[in-house]
Amino acid sequence: MYALRSSIIRNHCRLFTTPAISSPFAISEAKPHLESEPETENEHYTDTSTPPDSRYKLELIVKRLVESRRLSEIETLIKYHKENPKIIEERYLSSLIRSYGIASMFDQAVRLFNQMEQLGTPRSSYSFNALLCCFIQAKKFDQVVKLFDEMPTRYGFSPNEVSYCILVKSLVELSLHERVFMVLKELEEKNVEITTAFYSTVLDAFYKKGMIVEAQKLWKEMVQKGCPHDVSVYNARAAHLKEPGEVSKLMDEMKVEGVKPDIATYYYLSTVYFENDMAEDAYKVYQEIEKNGCVPNSAIFKNFITSLSKLGKFELAFEVFKDSVSSNLIPAASKLKYMVRGLAENSKKKEAKEVITILRDKLGPDKLKPIWKKMEVEYGLN
Numbered sequence: 001m002y003a004l005r006s007s008i009i010r011n012h013c014r015l016f017t018t019p020a021i022s023s024p025f026a027i028s029e030a031k032p033h034l035e036s037e038p039e040t041e042n043e044h045y046t047d048t049s050t051p052p053d054s055r056y057k058l059e060l061i062v063k064r065l066v067e068s069r070r071l072s073e074i075e076t077l078i079k080y081h082k083e084n085p086k087i088i089e090e091r092y093l094s095s096l097i098r099s100y101g102i103a104s105m106f107d108q109a110v111r112l113f114n115q116m117e118q119l120g121t122p123r124s125s126y127s128f129n130a131l132l133c134c135f136i137q138a139k140k141f142d143q144v145v146k147l148f149d150e151m152p153t154r155y156g157f158s159p160n161e162v163s164y165c166i167l168v169k170s171l172v173e174l175s176l177h178e179r180v181f182m183v184l185k186e187l188e189e190k191n192v193e194i195t196t197a198f199y200s201t202v203l204d205a206f207y208k209k210g211m212i213v214e215a216q217k218l219w220k221e222m223v224q225k226g227c228p229h230d231v232s233v234y235n236a237r238a239a240h241l242k243e244p245g246e247v248s249k250l251m252d253e254m255k256v257e258g259v260k261p262d263i264a265t266y267y268y269l270s271t272v273y274f275e276n277d278m279a280e281d282a283y284k285v286y287q288e289i290e291k292n293g294c295v296p297n298s299a300i301f302k303n304f305i306t307s308l309s310k311l312g313k314f315e316l317a318f319e320v321f322k323d324s325v326s327s328n329l330i331p332a333a334s335k336l337k338y339m340v341r342g343l344a345e346n347s348k349k350k351e352a353k354e355v356i357t358i359l360r361d362k363l364g365p366d367k368l369k370p371i372w373k374k375m376e377v378e379y380g381l382n
Contacts, residue, residue, distance in 0.1 A: 062099040074103045088120045094130035101134025109134045125160040132166045141170035172205035177214045200232040207240040238268035279311040302331040314342035344379035353381040
């Protein structure tokens with residue numbers, strides 16, 4: 001029985017998470033280390049003693065070739081790799097498929113997938129997902145659906161949980177919401193366990209497309225099937241709230257369900273208040289973070305300092321700044337200028353001077369940009 005784990009999804013395509021991944025919280029600790037590019041592309045083609053068959057190295061080089069518009073060299077590069085004995089390994093071949101996708105060479109990606117028997121490479125959902133990712137990352141959602149309908153039947157393999165996530169994402173983007181529910185039914189009939197991670201993926205996709213009715217329908221389906229609502233599902237809702245009244249309603253619902261908010265939840269909820277010019281309500285959310293056992297991260301500090309400053313709440317912004325100093329997570333100096341200027345202009349020169357002193361200690365006296373020295377002179381902070 002499949003378990004639709006979000007970790008598996010991230011490892012394959014990094015497309016199917018709750019909005020936290022696309023928010024400032026998406027600083028992925030699992031991001032692969034990219035090896036250095038060889039000094040010349042010719043070295044890459046000809047050094048057969050140590051073939052650079054690292055997936056990430058190849059994909060990085062292809063990306064660089066695309067950026068420099070050296071498209072003809074990409075085909076030469078990938079043909080070279082096709083002659084490597086490792087071509088019989090599915091993971092190795094899949095990296096070539098992904099490389100074609102990076103270069104928007106979609107016909108070649110499909111052709112290589114179709115050649116796997118000829119090359120002696122086993123085919124499974126792994127290489128199929130690599131092919132699907134080429135198209136979904138290029139927003140060719142109709143092609144994803146076409147490939148899903150054709151390839152598993154043609155070659156006799158079964159799509160896995162990642163495959164279905166890619167399909168569902170594409171169906172939502174195409175507004176084929178009825179088929180989304182058909183897919184969910186199909187998974188149930190195949191005894192595939194549909195977990196909360198999968199549901200949160202679909203919910204987020206519905207909300208992003210403004211398909212609120214469909215999202216609510218899916219939510220009810222989760223309740224009916226007894227699927228637990230964890231924080232990722234609530235975050236999918238929180239990321240798309242617009243009205244302040246919805247914030248307290250969602251928080252109350254989470255308390256009843258026994259779901260503890262995480263740092264992403266607080267970020268989304270405070271953003272609703274900021275967008276409605278309710279700075280003090282947003283600050284109350286900030287005060288709840290540590291009370292509920294969460295630890296503010298750099299994204300929280302940056303968002304609160306800049307947003308509070310823009311709404312003229314410079315003293316509150318300064319309080320958040322002091323917390324960022326204690327946590328050693330001080331935002332970039334460029335994010336603090338508005339707060340310092342506001343403090344200085346509102347009879348809080350001592351606090352403004354303190355910020356500049358901390359920045360000078362952090363960056364070094366020679367690295368503080370001239371604009372800060374100009375502000376010191378302008379407001380008498382030196």
